[in-house]
Amino acid sequence: MSILINKNTRLLVQGITGNEGFFHTTQMINYGTNVVAGVTPGKGGEWVFDGKIPVFDSVKLAVDATGANATVIFVPARFAPDAMFEATDAGIPLIVCITEGVAVQDMMRVRNYIDQKKARLIGPNCPGMLTPGESKVGIIPGNIAIPGNVGVVSRSGTLTYEVLYALKLVGMGASTCVGIGGDPINGTNFVDVLEMFEHDAQTEKVVLIGEIGGTDEDKAAEYISSKMTKPVVSFIAGQTAPPGKRMGHAGAIIEGGAGTAAGKVKALEAAGVKVAKHPEEIPSLLK
Amino acid sequence: MKLHEYQSKLIFAKYGIPIPKGRVAATAAEARAIAEELGGRVVIKSQVLVGGRGKAGGVKLAKDSDEAEQLATQILAMEIKGLPVRKVLVDEAAAIETEIYFAITNDRAARKPVMIASAAGGVDIEEVAATTPEKIIKVNIDPLLGLREYQIRDIAASIDLPREYWKDFIKLATGLWRTYSETDATLAEINPLVITKDKRLIALDGKMMIDDNAMFRHADLAEMRDIDEEAPAETEARKYGLSYIKLDGNIGCMVNGAGLAMTSMDIVKLFGGEPANFLDIGGGAGSDKVAAAMKIILSDPNVKAVLFNIFGGITRCDEVARGILVAMAEVKPKVPMVVRLVGTNAEEGRKLLENAKMITAETLADAAKKSVAAAKGKK
Numbered sequence: 180m181s182i183l184i185n186k187n188t189r190l191l192v193q194g195i196t197g198n199e200g201f202f203h204t205t206q207m208i209n210y211g212t213n214v215v216a217g218v219t220p221g222k223g224g225e226w227v228f229d230g231k232i233p234v235f236d237s238v239k240l241a242v243d244a245t246g247a248n249a250t251v252i253f254v255p256a257r258f259a260p261d262a263m264f265e266a267t268d269a270g271i272p273l274i275v276c277i278t279e280g281v282a283v284q285d286m287m288r289v290r291n292y293i294d295q296k297k298a299r300l301i302g303p304n305c306p307g308m309l310t311p312g313e314s315k316v317g318i319i320p321g322n323i324a325i326p327g328n329v330g331v332v333s334r335s336g337t338l339t340y341e342v343l344y345a346l347k348l349v350g351m352g353a354s355t356c357v358g359i360g361g362d363p364i365n366g367t368n369f370v371d372v373l374e375m376f377e378h379d380a381q382t383e384k385v386v387l388i389g390e391i392g393g394t395d396e397d398k399a400a401e402y403i404s405s406k407m408t409k410p411v412v413s414f415i416a417g418q419t420a421p422p423g424k425r426m427g428h429a430g431a432i433i434e435g436g437a438g439t440a441a442g443k444v445k446a447l448e449a450a451g452v453k454v455a456k457h458p459e460e461i462p463s464l465l466k
Numbered sequence: 467m468k469l470h471e472y473q474s475k476l477i478f479a480k481y482g483i484p485i486p487k488g489r490v491a492a493t494a495a496e497a498r499a500i501a502e503e504l505g506g507r508v509v510i511k512s513q514v515l516v517g518g519r520g521k522a523g524g525v526k527l528a529k530d531s532d533e534a535e536q537l538a539t540q541i542l543a544m545e546i547k548g549l550p551v552r553k554v555l556v557d558e559a560a561a562i563e564t565e566i567y568f569a570i571t572n573d574r575a576a577r578k579p580v581m582i583a584s585a586a587g588g589v590d591i592e593e594v595a596a597t598t599p600e601k602i603i604k605v606n607i608d609p610l611l612g613l614r615e616y617q618i619r620d621i622a623a624s625i626d627l628p629r630e631y632w633k634d635f636i637k638l639a640t641g642l643w644r645t646y647s648e649t650d651a652t653l654a655e656i657n658p659l660v661i662t663k664d665k666r667l668i669a670l671d672g673k674m675m676i677d678d679n680a681m682f683r684h685a686d687l688a689e690m691r692d693i694d695e696e697a698p699a700e701t702e703a704r705k706y707g708l709s710y711i712k713l714d715g716n717i718g719c720m721v722n723g724a725g726l727a728m729t730s731m732d733i734v735k736l737f738g739g740e741p742a743n744f745l746d747i748g749g750g751a752g753s754d755k756v757a758a759a760m761k762i763i764l765s766d767p768n769v770k771a772v773l774f775n776i777f778g779g780i781t782r783c784d785e786v787a788r789g790i791l792v793a794m795a796e797v798k799p800k801v802p803m804v805v806r807l808v809g810t811n812a813e814e815g816r817k818l819l820e821n822a823k824m825i826t827a828e829t830l831a832d833a834a835k836k837s838v839a840a841a842k843g844k845k
Binding site: 203256280283284306318320334335337338361363388390391420458 | 567574577592609647652679711721729731732741748779781809829830
């Protein structure tokens with residue numbers, strides 16, 4: 180078993196004919212992901228990838244014709260909110276948005292809308308997901324991870340690759356790797372994914388990769404100490420990051436002193452999590 | 467993007483929020499002329515993009531235009547937290563009865579905008595929030611519904627705003643909501659919002675921050691950016707869509723992805739080095755962007771070594787390698803460079819750099835150790 184994606188994932192690609200969309204669809208197909216359709220408004224009726232994958236004008240048309248049950252979004256930031264709304268309205272239960280730089284007020288609208296419709300959004304500004312040996316949805320390079328029993332969840336993109344790669348070098352594999360994205364407002368948080376790993380039979384240990392800002396890691400620590408039976412190892416990026424040049428008082432009023440790397444490390448350690456000093460130390464802490 | 471007080475207040479006024487009469491001045495003579503127009507009694511306020519201006523002596527009351535000129539001269543010669551004062555705002559002095567704190571910002575944990583108000587407005591609001599949090603009223607706003615009038619009435623009642631001001635307050639709060647939502651602000655703050663002795667509500671001070679990711683739909687606001695307040699390298703970086711923050715160390719870092727960039731800095735420090743910058747080239751950077759990034763790093767004279775740590779995903783290592791070669795041909799760098807390429811098209815990238823005389827590294831720790839050694843002049 181794995182979480183969120185597996186061999187039965189029937190993937191739609193929004194923005195399939197764009198530069199990034201095309202490149203990474205190629206990679207996903209080569210990995211073995213079942214890509215069933217693409218959407219590019221204005222290019223409906225075309226066939227791409229040697230005539231194997233149909234392109235549709237809208238997500239609804241693509242879903243009706245192909246039974247896609249997940250979508251990955253590669254469209255530019257200004258069009259990404261619309262793409263997420265469209266996927267939600269077409270009834271797709273799993274939406275993965277890779278796009279970086281979506282405006283935060285757009286994301287607040289998207290997230291509040293999606294919550295009402297019971298769809299799950301991963302991202303935006305994320306690398307997507309990888310269930311090694313079965314399916315890859317997004318941009319995580321397939322060759323840096325092998326199948327195994329470690330669940331990986333991360334707010335960062337490339338830092339996640341480091342960890343997968345470090346695991347692979349010592350022969351450790353991943354059940355599923357989920358990049359939840361680095362934006363302040365995203366679709367899925369640490370606790371959501373930890374809960375899925377806790378209930379997944381294949382996952383025996385979990386790696387959580389966090390960074391400065393927000394309170395998501397603190398909530399994860401709470402969940403780990405109260406609900407989780409599987410061991411968790413963590414790394415928090417940004418120990419040396421300079422404090423932001425802040426102006427105005429509202430941020431301090433809302434978040435108080437929360438969000439520092441030191442505070443997160445302390446909360447996780449108090450919850451029994453081993454916290455690595457650098458990502459390449461993670462495999463030894465998992466043993 | 468941060469806006470100056472005077473810019474924020476001009477935007478407030480556009481959305482019907484009352485502000486004091488006043489204008490911005492770049493010289494003491496201009497400040498005097500504005501003071502004369504306003505009848506003499508004015509406040510001279512330094513316009514720099516940092517907090518704590520008042521406590522640093524950058525806000526002064528003048529009783530007449532002579533004093534206004536004299537104080538403007540003083541303030542225009544000041545530096546506040548390292549930033550030279552280039553402009554002052556000359557505002558009519560208000561006779562203040564009450565100071566209120568009022569703002570709308572993003573509540574990350576609630577994933578909604580939040581309206582914040584307190585009857586204890588003024589410079590010590592953060593102190594109030596820390597010691598007597600019950601004096602801070604917060605109301606989340608549904609981003610799909612917008613701010614509703616009943617929520618404004620609830621806030622007004624919670625801060626004990628006398629009923630005679632409710633009508634004006636509703637208008638003002640609606641204006642602040644429109645300011646926040648129509649400009650894609652991440653912060654729209656009035657502190658203090660005052661009730662004057664002649665019973666008017668006025669936004670005496672204003673601060674706004676605009677979401678850089680939303681700038682594509684706000685060409686008018688983009689023009690308000692004050693590049694005098696930024697380090698030139700940061701302006702240059704923004705032009706290329708790079709995220710760059712200058713730091714005090716001597717190891718230049720070029721990394722893809724913010725998390726990995728922070729981690730690379732952390733590891734450099736862990737192994738005894740000091741990073742010269744944070745630089746995230748973002749996802750999918752082409753060779754031109756990489757070349758620009760490299761020039762920005764090398765423009766810092768403190769840089770004694772450069773660390774390239776690229777883990778390709780959406781970014782292709784061969785594109786990065788091409789960018790490095792373009793920049794090297796142009797800048798001819800004299801400092802040692804450590805490069806680590808892993809992931810998408812890493813093999814192709816490494817081949818391109820074979821003849822470039824760079825120090826190569828396999829692991830992240832290895833790359834950090836080698837760049838720390840290189841910066842110290844060791845092989």
